[in-house]
Amino acid sequence: MLWTLNHLLVMLLLFAVGAAVGTPVAQSTGFGEALGTLVLALVMIVVVAILGWPVFRLLSLRPLILPICPHCGMRHGNYHVPRDVWPAAILFCVHCDKPSRLLLRTGVRTITMEPSELPTLSLRWPGFLGIWKPVVIQPTPGRDGVSADALPPP
Numbered sequence: 001m002l003w004t005l006n007h008l009l010v011m012l013l014l015f016a017v018g019a020a021v022g023t024p025v026a027q028s029t030g031f032g033e034a035l036g037t038l039v040l041a042l043v044m045i046v047v048v049a050i051l052g053w054p055v056f057r058l059l060s061l062r063p064l065i066l067p068i069c070p071h072c073g074m075r076h077g078n079y080h081v082p083r084d085v086w087p088a089a090i091l092f093c094v095h096c097d098k099p100s101r102l103l104l105r106t107g108v109r110t111i112t113m114e115p116s117e118l119p120t121l122s123l124r125w126p127g128f129l130g131i132w133k134p135v136v137i138q139p140t141p142g143r144d145g146v147s148a149d150a151l152p153p154p
């Protein structure tokens with residue numbers, strides 16, 4: 001997990017929003033102090049889990065946990081995703097120098113896009129944490145890598 005100042009500020013803001021939402025909910029339950037605190041903590045976690053990824057996407061912040069290289073199994077030390085490549089980035093491993101593709105989207109198991117030799121990783125919910133999973137890529141229909149010029153005449 002790698003935090004920058006932007007990540008820290010956004011997470012503090014998200015927990016503050018969670019506390020603002022959770023405090024009236026905890027008070028309205030009528031539980032004692034201990035159970036009220038537990039309700040407040042649960043509401044804060046739910047609010048952060050729901051709002052975290054939309055806010056990270058809006059600000060183009062990379063997820064907190066760094067991906068593991070599918071080639072060598074080592075965790076990346078750091079990376080930065082420029083705004084112009086969002087939401088898909090090619091990441092070169094600092095250990096083995098091999099590339100992999102990161103899809104900064106959640107809920108993707110199979111995706112239709114340009115075929116590639118690159119191993120592709122996508123995010124599990126909630127995306128802001130950075131829990132990565134491999135993705136199966138299906139070639140785009142009609143684009144099987146053979147151009148119309150290379151086809152034999154009918």
Ligand SMILES: [Zn+2]
Nearest residue numbers: 069072093096
């Ligand atoms: Zn590697």
